[in-house]
Amino acid sequence: MPSSVLTPESVLKQYFGYDTYRPMQQEIIYELLQGKDVLVLMPTGGGKSICYQVPAMVMPGITIVVSPLIALMKDQVESLLSNGIPAAYLNSSQSGQQQSDIENECLQGVIKLLYISPEKLLSQGFQALLKKLPIDLFAIDEAHCISGWGHDFRPEYTQLNLLKQNFPGIPVVALTATADKLIRQDIVEQLGLQAAKVFVSSFDRKNLSLTVLPGRNKLTQVMDFLDAHKGQAGIIYCLSRSNTEQVAEKLTGSGYKAGYYHAGMSSRDRSKVQEAFLKDDIQVICATIAFGMGIDKSNVRWVIHFNLPKNMESYYQEIGRAGRDGLPAATVLFYSFRDVIAWREILNSKPEDEKRVELQMARLERMQQYAEAYLCRRRILLNYFSEQLTQDCQNCDICKNPRSRFDGTILAQKALSAVIRLQESVTMGMLIDVLRGSRSAQIVEKGYDKIKTYGAGADLKTNEWRDYLQQMVNTGILEVAYHQKYALHRGVLSQRILNGSQQVWLVKSEPIGIPKQNEVISKQSAASVKEHLLDKLKIIRKRLADSQNVPPYIVFNDHTLSEMVMKRPKNREQLLRISGIGQHKLDMYGDAFLIEINKFPPLQRLKNEPKKKPAKEKIDTYQLTYDAFIKGYHLEEIAKQRELSITTIQTHIITLWMKDYPIDIYSFISAQELQILCEAIPKINGLETKSKELFDYFREKYDYFKIKIALSVYAKKLK
Numbered sequence: 001m002p003s004s005v006l007t008p009e010s011v012l013k014q015y016f017g018y019d020t021y022r023p024m025q026q027e028i029i030y031e032l033l034q035g036k037d038v039l040v041l042m043p044t045g046g047g048k049s050i051c052y053q054v055p056a057m058v059m060p061g062i063t064i065v066v067s068p069l070i071a072l073m074k075d076q077v078e079s080l081l082s083n084g085i086p087a088a089y090l091n092s093s094q095s096g097q098q099q100s101d102i103e104n105e106c107l108q109g110v111i112k113l114l115y116i117s118p119e120k121l122l123s124q125g126f127q128a129l130l131k132k133l134p135i136d137l138f139a140i141d142e143a144h145c146i147s148g149w150g151h152d153f154r155p156e157y158t159q160l161n162l163l164k165q166n167f168p169g170i171p172v173v174a175l176t177a178t179a180d181k182l183i184r185q186d187i188v189e190q191l192g193l194q195a196a197k198v199f200v201s202s203f204d205r206k207n208l209s210l211t212v213l214p215g216r217n218k219l220t221q222v223m224d225f226l227d228a229h230k231g232q233a234g235i236i237y238c239l240s241r242s243n244t245e246q247v248a249e250k251l252t253g254s255g256y257k258a259g260y261y262h263a264g265m266s267s268r269d270r271s272k273v274q275e276a277f278l279k280d281d282i283q284v285i286c287a288t289i290a291f292g293m294g295i296d297k298s299n300v301r302w303v304i305h306f307n308l309p310k311n312m313e314s315y316y317q318e319i320g321r322a323g324r325d326g327l328p329a330a331t332v333l334f335y336s337f338r339d340v341i342a343w344r345e346i347l348n349s350k351p352e353d354e355k356r357v358e359l360q361m362a363r364l365e366r367m368q369q370y371a372e373a374y375l376c377r378r379r380i381l382l383n384y385f386s387e388q389l390t391q392d393c394q395n396c397d398i399c400k401n402p403r404s405r406f407d408g409t410i411l412a413q414k415a416l417s418a419v420i421r422l423q424e425s426v427t428m429g430m431l432i433d434v435l436r437g438s439r440s441a442q443i444v445e446k447g448y449d450k451i452k453t454y455g456a457g458a459d460l461k462t463n464e465w466r467d468y469l470q471q472m473v474n475t476g477i478l479e480v481a482y483h484q485k486y487a488l489h490r491g492v493l494s495q496r497i498l499n500g501s502q503q504v505w506l507v508k509s510e511p512i513g514i515p516k517q518n519e520v521i522s523k524q525s526a527a528s529v530k531e532h533l534l535d536k537l538k539i540i541r542k543r544l545a546d547s548q549n550v551p552p553y554i555v556f557n558d559h560t561l562s563e564m565v566m567k568r569p570k571n572r573e574q575l576l577r578i579s580g581i582g583q584h585k586l587d588m589y590g591d592a593f594l595i596e597i598n599k600f601p602p603l604q605r606l607k608n609e610p611k612k613k614p615a616k617e618k619i620d621t622y623q624l625t626y627d628a629f630i631k632g633y634h635l636e637e638i639a640k641q642r643e644l645s646i647t648t649i650q651t652h653i654i655t656l657w658m659k660d661y662p663i664d665i666y667s668f669i670s671a672q673e674l675q676i677l678c679e680a681i682p683k684i685n686g687l688e689t690k691s692k693e694l695f696d697y698f699r700e701k702y703d704y705f706k707i708k709i710a711l712s713v714y715a716k717k718l719k
Contacts, residue, residue: 012050014583016050024201038198038199039197077089087114090117118154118157122162127166137170138172141175145157158190174193207326210319212334213335234301235318237291237309245260257283260273260286279545297324301330303322305332347361408506412506414453416494417453424489435453437454473488477497478491533597537564555589594662625638677702687718691704
């Protein structure tokens with residue numbers, strides 16, 4: 001179809017397989033088609049790419065996409081090519097000849113979307129090429145990288161203001177998943193966007209469950225989690241490189257398919273591990289924050305933070321790598337105050353100006369408050385991004401397991417008394433040992449066992465005291481003196497609590513279990529699990545993906561497979577109605593999936609589903625023939641079983657094929673025979689040719705079944 005007659009809606013359906021837009025996509029697309037600059041803030045998995053990919057196909061020229069990572073470019077281009085969209089990328093991984101060939105294709109008008117790094121874009125040679133191209137649009141992905149106030153600043157992005165200077169009439173769309181008001185303003189100003197309309201989508205990823213667990217026995221908890229999420233791909237984020245290797249080694253030794261990824265590895269080794277993860281050859285990847293920005297893997301079902309992230313922006317972006325297909329996904333954060341100490345030491349050791357360090361410390365504090373909260377976590381998370389939730393989410397650990405409160409005044413008085421008697425000089429760990437009556441050498445040596453409150457809290461476990469003391473820090477009863485090796489001091493409320501004029505309420509310390517397999521997934525696919533249909537479709541997807549050397553989700557994502565299982569399409573027309581299947585993918589992959597779907601017996605009824613009284617239905621005689629055929633019965637056997645003539649069964653097969661049922665007609669006629677018969681039809685009477693006429697024309701050489709097949713093929717080609 002020529003680009004001049006394409007509309008945004010026809011592109012959305014034909015190339016991407018979607019009937020409707022996600023929120024804000026349509027408005028953004030039409031702004032860009034009118035030549036206006038736009039800033040887009042959408043959560044990871046919210047559909048940012050569609051916002052510039054659809055206009056790129058509607059407009060006559062080329063769209064230039066600036067992307068920071070090679071992996072991200074490769075992933076996006078593979079996805080576009082699988083949808084039948086001519087796209088390419090230019091980066092340092094290619095030879096000079098490869099780059100030259102792509103540049104020539106751009107000049108010839110073959111390429112619709114060209115992905116490029118900011119460094120390449122700003123080079124003199126490429127700037128000269130740009131001036132020869134009919135550019136319709138510039139798209140700046142990961143636009144927050146331009147801001148020095150952001151968590152992922154990249155100096156090369158600051159030079160992208162040259163685009164507006166050199167190409168003032170071409171619209172620019174800047175896209176990011178994380179940017180507060182300060183960073184948004186920075187993006188607009190630095191890129192020189194003119195009267196840019198800012199679209200801020202909801203940051204609420206409802207399909208993500210949020211859980212925070214105590215950072216104790218983490219490996220055991222991780223293995224329990226993996227056992228509850230068998231076969232599901234996920235990422236474990238760790239604070240240090242050595243940590244990624246240690247966790248991966250432990251998991252591999254326990255029988256899990258795991259790998260590690262960090263910036264200290266060679267480029268080749270990183271690419272190898274990343275490729276294995278993308279292709280579902282390993283289930284778990286243990287990584288530092290160096291991993292993930294270039295990953296568009298839609299079937300990541302969970303993300304675990306082995307350590308506390310340094311700010312809410314990083315946390316939100318990293319958990320956003322789960323559930324990009326819209327299906328339920330789990331996120332788990334292990335929290336320990338030791339992580340706060342580690343981050344503070346890292347931030348203080350960096351040679352940066354005082355104002356920037358203060359900002360980073362404030363962001364770390366907000367992250368700490370989130371991890372220690374006893375309110376709905378989604379409310380806190382969204383509030384950070386200036387979005388209000390009107391009610392609790394019911395999909396975080398706090399909402400699912402409301403904590404009970406108790407009068408903790410006496411506990412607070414014991415803790416404060418001990419802090420004062422220890423002259424506000426000990427850390428939380430030492431205070432707990434004193435309260436519990438530890439006989440460690442350090443306590444005895446320093447005489448801490450002689451103070452009045454020594455052993456006053458022996459009835460509580462170490463973990464319980466840690467939880468309660470942390471709550472006291474959060475509420476101002478105690479303070480952490482970061483400048484004095486994290487010693488605990490009296491807080492602003494301490495005097496009123498000690499003299500009994502203020503009551504203290506604490507949340508009871510209770511063990512929280514690892515989140516189990518998401519119930520929504522279980523309910524959605526309960527019937528398909530019984531029949532193993534979803535597993536079969538994933539095997540087909542993996543086989544097709546491996547044959548084309550692309551990740552499985554490039555073929556179809558999990559959401560599309562789940563919809564196939566639920567709706568059980570019987571032919572190509574029905575398959576095209578499945579979300580995520582456009583014409584190109586239907587032609588490439590459709591028949592393989594239809595054959596597998598139609599092999600399966602009807603899905604069993606879900607548990608607890610009320611039995612319905614069977615309605616009297618007209619029996620579909622064609623369907624009965626088809627059901628027997630896909631089970632492997634020969635046509636003669638079907639005729640005998642159904643007590644019908646062989647001619648009737650042959651007619652059923654031809655009719656089913658005409659209705660796009662996945663039937664291989666070449667099992668009944670050779671390609672050469674079909675060609676000979678089809679070439680004769682226009683010589684006789686074209687579409688009006690009767691079976692008897694064709695039969696006589698070849699002097700009874702071909703039987704009537706082959707003749708009817710040829711007439712049907714001829715008619716279908718002319719439609």
